[in-house]
Amino acid sequence: MAVRSNGKRFGRMAARQGWALCRDCRKEQRGDAMHQPISDRAPLGDYLGEIASNWRVLAGAGLGMAVGLQMFSYITSIFAPFLIKDFGWTRSTFALIGFTMLVTLPTMPIAGRLADRFGAKRMALAGVLLLPAVIWLFSRLQGDFRYYFACSAGVMAVGCLTSPVTYTRLIVERFQRARGLALTIVMSAPALTGILLPPTLTRFMAENGWRLAYEWLALFVLVAGLIAIALIPRDCGGAPVRKVREPSAPRERHFREVLGAPAFWAIFAGVLLTTVHTPLHGSQFVVLLNEQGLDAMAAARMLQVYSLGTLIGRIVCGVALDYYPARYVATISMMLPAFGLALLASPLDVAWAIGFAVFLIGVTVGAEGDLLSFLVGRYFRIEIFGTALGMCYCALYIASLSGVLLNSRLLATYDTFGPFLWLTAGAVLVGSLLFLRLPREAAGRTGE
Numbered sequence: 001m002a003v004r005s006n007g008k009r010f011g012r013m014a015a016r017q018g019w020a021l022c023r024d025c026r027k028e029q030r031g032d033a034m035h036q037p038i039s040d041r042a043p044l045g046d047y048l049g050e051i052a053s054n055w056r057v058l059a060g061a062g063l064g065m066a067v068g069l070q071m072f073s074y075i076t077s078i079f080a081p082f083l084i085k086d087f088g089w090t091r092s093t094f095a096l097i098g099f100t101m102l103v104t105l106p107t108m109p110i111a112g113r114l115a116d117r118f119g120a121k122r123m124a125l126a127g128v129l130l131l132p133a134v135i136w137l138f139s140r141l142q143g144d145f146r147y148y149f150a151c152s153a154g155v156m157a158v159g160c161l162t163s164p165v166t167y168t169r170l171i172v173e174r175f176q177r178a179r180g181l182a183l184t185i186v187m188s189a190p191a192l193t194g195i196l197l198p199p200t201l202t203r204f205m206a207e208n209g210w211r212l213a214y215e216w217l218a219l220f221v222l223v224a225g226l227i228a229i230a231l232i233p234r235d236c237g238g239a240p241v242r243k244v245r246e247p248s249a250p251r252e253r254h255f256r257e258v259l260g261a262p263a264f265w266a267i268f269a270g271v272l273l274t275t276v277h278t279p280l281h282g283s284q285f286v287v288l289l290n291e292q293g294l295d296a297m298a299a300a301r302m303l304q305v306y307s308l309g310t311l312i313g314r315i316v317c318g319v320a321l322d323y324y325p326a327r328y329v330a331t332i333s334m335m336l337p338a339f340g341l342a343l344l345a346s347p348l349d350v351a352w353a354i355g356f357a358v359f360l361i362g363v364t365v366g367a368e369g370d371l372l373s374f375l376v377g378r379y380f381r382i383e384i385f386g387t388a389l390g391m392c393y394c395a396l397y398i399a400s401l402s403g404v405l406l407n408s409r410l411l412a413t414y415d416t417f418g419p420f421l422w423l424t425a426g427a428v429l430v431g432s433l434l435f436l437r438l439p440r441e442a443a444g445r446t447g448e
Contacts, residue, residue: 047322050178051185057174058182060231061167064124066189067224068131068162072155074194075217078201079138082210087143098404100149101397103156108397111160112390113254116383120169121229121237127161128225132218134158139214162225164373165390170237172377172385177322179377183370184318191310258388263379266437271372271395273431274334274364277341277424278396279403280417281306281365288417289358293349302358309362317367321374327438330375333367335432336360338425345421368396379438 051058080094115123134154141148168183175182205213258264280288285306289299313333320329340360343353372392380388403424410420 047178047181050175051182054174054182056231056233057170057236058185060228061170061186062189062228063224063231064128064162064167064228065164065186066193067221067228068127068167068190069156069159070163070190071193071197071221072159074190075197075201076152078198079205079210079213082205083141083148086210087145089145093145097149097152099401100152100156101400103153104160104397105394107157107160108163108165108393109255109387109390111163112165112386112388114161115166115169115386116254119238120166120173120386121232123161124166124225124232124237125229127158127166128222128229130158131155131162131225132222135214135218135221139211139218141211160390163393164369165386165393168373168377168389169382169385170232172373173382174236180318180321180370180374183321183373184314187369187373188314254384254387255391257384258380258391261380261388263375263438264388264391266434267372267375267379267392268395270330270334270431270434271368271392272399273427273434274337275368275396275399276403276406276427277337277361277420278365278400279407280420281361284407284417288344289354291417292344292354294351294354298351302355305355306358306362306365309359310365313363313365313367314370317363318370321371325440326375326378327435327440330371330435330438331432333371334364334435335429337364338428338432341421341425341428345418345425372396375438 076097083089084091084094111123111127134151137151137154138148141151164187167186171179171182171186201213201217204216285303286296286299289302294302313336317329317333320333337360340357343357343360346353373389376385376389376392406423407417407420410423411417413419
């Protein structure tokens with residue numbers, strides 16, 4: 001009885017001090033730094049030290065993301081004028097390319113599950129080898145838009161292997177104290193590509209044509225992708241090791257586990273509602289600003305404010321996730337655009353109000369990807385991280401498609417952005433509050 005009583009007292013003491021007991025080996029393991037009380041977290045030196053000691057993982061994942069699937073959101077439109085001019089496609093026909101994102105609804109969860117089953121590094125390598133081949137196929141285009149649509153769908157399908165479901169898994173696996181900051185760095189890499197690559201590609205196409213540009217782009221993605229894989233240490237991103245052979249289980253077991261978790265539905269519904277306004281950030285954004293009474297130069301300055309909000313939002317959210325409860329950070333970060341959208345919908349069409357609104361909207365765009373990976377890493381076991389993240393990312397694509405259709409219908413009916421702005425402001429407010437439904441406790445980090 002004395003031994004058992006002492007054991008109970010030790011267990012209670014360990015729980016108070018932020019320690020966790022591994023169910024498999026019954027050894028004491030330190031809980032994640034982000035789950036500890038703020039006063040118990042590592043000092044700044046240890047916080048930044050984790051970044052320095054895992055620089056290869058950070059560099060490899062960042063470079064892989066920079067030349068992966070998300071890169072195409074920055075470069076697809078660059079080829080559009082050249083293709084439309086050469087083949088006589090209409091802009092409305094070319095706009096149908098947006099529907100290729102539907103391919104990711106089944107392929108993103110599958111890519112995530114493959115990363116969980118066979119290892120993120122192995123699946124990323126498969127994507128690095130396959131994606132350049134699909135890019136090269138664009139150079140064989142002869143004017144058939146169906147061929148171009150099929151290649152674009154192939155990029156979305158294969159590119160899922162070079163998306164956050166593989167590369168951010170490496171971050172979640174290796175980072176504890178500075179996980180939020182590490183995710184911020186990795187998820188910012190595609191934006192850096194979007195800054196550097198478009199001018200270079202445009203000049204190259206003007207001098208050498210779009211076919212050769214596709215061929216060189218394929219080579220660039222292949223070489224940079226292989227360097228990214230080489231940077232990742234051998235002991236990172238491998239297939240999970242099973243110490244005890246388990247009886248065969250249905251493949252759907254992992255998907256059922258994700259769907260059965262209350263945290264999944266809180267994240268999925270929250271992301272779905274808070275990102276339904278994203279169609280405004282693309283081709284419609286300048287049109288929206290013009291409706292606010294801004295000319296071309298003023299709209300360009302507002303785009304700079306928007307970019308500033310994106311940068312600040314990403315950095316602040318990433319660091320805050322390492323020091324404060326994730327559900328509160330998620331709620332505040334994703335709620336801010338509601339006030340920005342409402343301000344744009346209001347009659348207050350003065351420069352400072354529009355700038356402040358644009359800044360608030362940009363904050364979430366910088367934070368949503370980092371936040372999603374962090375929340376999945378917190379509330380789901382690492383063994384099903386890719387599966388859960390792939391399923392949660394479907395909410396982003398569903399929201400984007402729903403927003404396009406909703407905005408189109410409301411513009412056709414009212415010929416103004418006002419109704420869409422008010423409706424999405426309400427959706428963002430409700431969706432952000434759903435993150436408060438996330439459990440207080442994080443998932444265990446034990447093996448299957």
